[in-house]
């Protein structure tokens with residue numbers, strides 16, 4: 001097991017990679033029965049291993065990450081007579097942790113919470129860093145709070161039941177961490193691509209631990225994303241636009257094309273090409289990134305309509321004015337954030353997105 005800490009403004013958060021759900025008792029506050037929030041899939045697979053406590057179960061999929069779900073859960077907490085001493089434990093992937101953290105942060109102005117993270121994507125990214133929240137209409141993560149969980153347990157064994165597409169989704173965020181901060185980890189992933197896809201325990205342990213090390217370090221330096229933390233958004237400006245478009249395309253969801261990591265894969269291909277356009281990285285480096293993503297069964301073809309990507313990517317224009325912070329690669333393993341006009345990004349999108 002490896003442990004990491006995030007020293008948040010509202011307290012310390014510890015992340016334990018390689019710890020087991022069965023040891024959860026060691027992390028829960030003494031004498032308090034936790035209220036558990038999970039999703040249907042995790043309850044079916046692992047409900048028998050949960051600690052004692054009432055279980056509130058939500059559905060699955062991005063469409064349930066709403067204020068309506070939050071409201072339902074808050075009513076349940078009232079029904080259970082929860083108070084400020086209650087402890088809320090989210091057991092699940094990124095959707096469960098984003099919702100649990102938000103519910104716990106607003107119930108009675110905040111009760112303590114922790115996570116058992118069950119998907120690869122949430123172990124390497126979503127459960128770490130204290131961003132919690134939900135979507136509003138088609139605006140992703142539009143309503144939320146910064147608040148650190150008391151602990152995060154990343155139980156590697158739970159990943160064995162993940163569908164293959166979800167393994168690839170998680171690997172996309174690991175690629176992101178390598179690209180922005182850790183060239184060695186990226187090479188390690190390239191050299192162990194198939195073992196990572198097969199969830200070889202030693203390989204996955206290193207990849208999760210290295211990712212958590214990167215994320216907790218960056219978040220520790222800039223919890224509220226006023227500067228350095230922005231590098232974690234590498235691939236996410238255009239990636240979120242792709243994700244929004246995917247959600248409106250029912251057929252694509254049915255074909256298994258939806259998923260945060262898959263969208264971010266396309267966002268990273270675009271961001272790498274944009275970095276090359278600005279002469280920061282070479283065409284060979286773009287090829288290297290694209291072939292790694294392809295080898296991890298992630299999409300790399302930018303066959304979406306440029307006008308639709310631009311419309312979806314410009315949604316938060318009102319917040320940022322006519323320019324935005326865009327994350328570029330300076331090299332494999334180093335990122336930098338630049339404020340650029342929307343027009344510059346839009347011109348780039350028109351030149352590389354080929355869909356009709």
Ligand SMILES: NC(=O)c1ccc[n+]([C@@H]2O[C@H](COP(=O)([O-])OP(=O)(O)OC[C@H]3O[C@@H](n4cnc5c(N)ncnc54)[C@H](O)[C@@H]3O)[C@@H](O)[C@H]2O)c1
Pocket residue numbers: 039041042045060061062065092093094095096098118119120121122125126127128129130131132141158159160161162163166169260
């Ligand atoms: N807060 C953050 O900093 C942050 C960062 C990245 C992503 N996110 C958010 O996280 C969400 C994506 O996270 P995710 O990919 O974990 O999504 P998810 O929670 O929807 O999990 C994906 C699917 O895998 C299933 N699953 C989870 N663990 C499993 C297991 N061990 N065995 C079998 N099935 C399992 C889930 O039931 C779900 O159907 C998005 O909403 C994204 O916006 C948040």
Ligand SMILES: [Zn+2]
Pocket residue numbers: 125173236260264
């Ligand atoms: Zn992400």
